[in-house]
Amino acid sequence: MNTTVSNQRTKTYAATRNACKICAPLGASVVFKGVRNCVPLIHGSQGCSTYIRRYMISHYKEPMDIASTNFTEEAAIFGGERNFDTAVRNIIEQYNPESIAVASTCLSETIGDDMEKIIRQFKARHAGESLPDIFFASTPSYKGTHMDGFHAATLSLVKHFASSGEPTNKINVFPGFVSPQDIRNLKTILQDFGLEATFITDYDETMDNPSWYTYKNLPEGGTSIAQLQSAGSAMASVELGKTLAKQQEETAGTYLNHQFGIPKISLGLPIGIHESDAFFKALESLSGKESPAKYIAERGRLVDAYVDGHKYNFGKKAVVYGEEDLVIGLVSFLEEIGLDVVLCVSGGKSGQMKRILKEDIQIKSHTEILDDTDFEEMAERCREIRPDILIGNSKGYYISRELNIPLVRVGFPIHDRMGAQRVQHLAYIGTQSLFDKITNALIEKKQNESPVGYKYM
Numbered sequence: 062m063n064t065t066v067s068n069q070r071t072k073t074y075a076a077t078r079n080a081c082k083i084c085a086p087l088g089a090s091v092v093f094k095g096v097r098n099c100v101p102l103i104h105g106s107q108g109c110s111t112y113i114r115r116y117m118i119s120h121y122k123e124p125m126d127i128a129s130t131n132f133t134e135e136a137a138i139f140g141g142e143r144n145f146d147t148a149v150r151n152i153i154e155q156y157n158p159e160s161i162a163v164a165s166t167c168l169s170e171t172i173g174d175d176m177e178k179i180i181r182q183f184k185a186r187h188a189g190e191s192l193p194d195i196f197f198a199s200t201p202s203y204k205g206t207h208m209d210g211f212h213a214a215t216l217s218l219v220k221h222f223a224s225s226g227e228p229t230n231k232i233n234v235f236p237g238f239v240s241p242q243d244i245r246n247l248k249t250i251l252q253d254f255g256l257e258a259t260f261i262t263d264y265d266e267t268m269d270n271p272s273w274y275t276y277k278n279l280p281e282g283g284t285s286i287a288q289l290q291s292a293g294s295a296m297a298s299v300e301l302g303k304t305l306a307k308q309q310e311e312t313a314g315t316y317l318n319h320q321f322g323i324p325k326i327s328l329g330l331p332i333g334i335h336e337s338d339a340f341f342k343a344l345e346s347l348s349g350k351e352s353p354a355k356y357i358a359e360r361g362r363l364v365d366a367y368v369d370g371h372k373y374n375f376g377k378k379a380v381v382y383g384e385e386d387l388v389i390g391l392v393s394f395l396e397e398i399g400l401d402v403v404l405c406v407s408g409g410k411s412g413q414m415k416r417i418l419k420e421d422i423q424i425k426s427h428t429e430i431l432d433d434t435d436f437e438e439m440a441e442r443c444r445e446i447r448p449d450i451l452i453g454n455s456k457g458y459y460i461s462r463e464l465n466i467p468l469v470r471v472g473f474p475i476h477d478r479m480g481a482q483r484v485q486h487l488a489y490i491g492t493q494s495l496f497d498k499i500t501n502a503l504i505e506k507k508q509n510e511s512p513v514g515y516k517y518m
């Protein structure tokens with residue numbers, strides 16, 4: 062058996078070629094777009110916010126009002142305080158938001174802008190005026206990926222807003238970077254258990270709105286400031302993502318635990334039967350109720366589908382790539398359905414993915430795991446491995462095209478298909494959707510390549 066570990070690979074180049082990650086303030090912007098009546102403000106050059114808006118519009122197909130402090134050469138040398146002042150005043154005038162969420166960029170972090178001080182001084186200069194809440198997440202992209210930005214923004218929100226109060230029966234849910242449809246599905250599940258939940262944050266509506274007759278500067282929906290404040294008096298926090306549970310740095314869930322004594326339940330993304338079972342078990346324990354019959358039936362249908370589809374999936378070589386926690390969740394599921402995961406790839410560098418895949422998921426010994434890597438390295442490995450299927454975001458499409466293998470699009474970004482905001486990944490229902498897509502992609506490839514135009518399986 063061929064045992065491969067990624068640190069044995071010998072790179073023949075030094076630079077990143079087609080990064081398998083996105084910039085940190087983009088991750089922060091997704092979180093901030095899930096706060097009600099909030100305008101994200103990118104503290105840096107116009108190019109950063111344009112890139113972020115372009116990426117998010119293309120994925121979510123929604124207008125993306127994300128402001129910029131619009132650094133010029135002068136700001137890049139002397140600091141962006143004056144630009145910040147102008148930007149905040151413009152935002153207040155144009156949007157009248159309840160809050161402004163500031164994310165730093167590579168440039169503002171490099172020149173050393175002290176954002177806490179800049180915000181404090183802005184408030185002091187405008188004392189007596191009715192100002193929106195202004196808060197800040199440090200998101201230098203050279204230090205991490207969009208997921209680091211996502212988690213830093215989530216942490217900054219609870220640090221800024223959560224306060225102690227009378228204990229409630231609410232649950233804080235930190236779903237991670239999932240689709241708006243996943244958030245909708247999770248909300249329904251929690252409601253069916255009779256649990257009141259605060260999603261931190263909730264971009265189900267803000268990133269997937271119905272059509273409007275007139276343009277709204279600020280889309281409806283999102284987690285309200287009152288909900289964020291009540292995070293400090295919740296009954297428990299549920300944090301999804303196995304790398305989060307293992308990482309040394311503080312997470313939103315650990316902060317609430319240390320600051321307010323709120324119990325934290327750490328789970329993997331509920332993809333596949335094993336991880337979904339763990340999720341439903343946690344809800345049973347939180348609610349004191351058994352899983353509703355609807356979900357027992359969903360689980361049963363999923364098991365039935367696994368059996369029906371086994372002959373199409375078993376032994377097929379799969380390459381999985383994307384955010385570390387998504388890769389871990391997907392691999393756990395793919396192992397259940399008999400796919401042979403030959404390569405796992407992420408641009409993330411938490412250092413946890415490899416260990417979790419080996420120890421928690423007990424991935425096969427021949428599976429190659431590449432973290433902190435790029436698409437070119439993935440392409441090189443794929444040319445050698447010749448997988449049957451790719452599972453990941455649309456940035457891997459060129460590899461799928463070159464090698465003529467199907468790509469099942471999951472995660473972020475999906476720039477070349479409709480419905481990215483409605484891709485379901487989580488719980489039995491999301492797994493069922495993924496299972497059908499993956500199995501049908503393999504069947505379609507076989508059918509297309511068959512010399513016989515068969516119509517029955």
Ligand code: SF4
Pocket residue numbers: 084085086105108109110112165166167168202203
């Ligand atoms: S310069 Fe940094 S913050 Fe700006 S878009 Fe590029 S990676 Fe993101």
